[in-house]
Amino acid sequence: GQNIDQPTEMTATEGAIVQINCTYQTSGFNGLFWYQQHAGEAPTFLSYNVLDGLEEKGRFSSFLSRSKGYSYLLLKELQMKDSASYLCAVRVTGGGNKLTFGTGTQLKVEL
């Protein structure tokens, strides 16, 4: 099976930078997704990594190291609206390209 670990909660200050880590143990790794989910709402797609390295999209960046089974989501210039849960999801070929989701990291941005 697949195992995905994320910290349960994090707190950061408005205007700062925060890094949310995700580690995974899988066979047949075929991509990693990050989603943002505000309370009671649908997850929204943030980023996708399948090769090693950094993908940047505005204030959000995502990094992947396949050899280490490790990814992080970097949020810069934090805003209050960034308070949400951040979900890491791994796709594996052995699972028929299905996604397995981590339990999510609840980020709280404070003044």
Place this chain on the structure above:
Amino acid sequence: DGGITQSPKYLFRKEGQNVTLSCEQNLNHDAMYWYRQDPGQGLRLIYYSQIVNDFQKGDIAEGYSVSREKKESFPLTVTSAQKNPTAFYLCASSIGFGETQYFGPGTRLLVL
């Protein structure tokens, strides 16, 4: 506007009752998915459909059923066999199976 809609937003189920959750998309996506989200747990896959008229069980299919008679629609029925149905149900679609999934707004199911 293209997107995924789910209805109703809240649904109440009585003991022994079957209820059906609606999911519609106008994105022309081939693949559709149903997930269940419980507090402190990740999204868990109930059923998925790679193409119209085809669907497969996910990780927690017991007590649920689906149909995929039209490309746009993938309704989920929560049967009386599902003993713990209270959860937030999310429908998603992707242009092809395994591609980036986009989610609907969700239906919260509560048991009376």
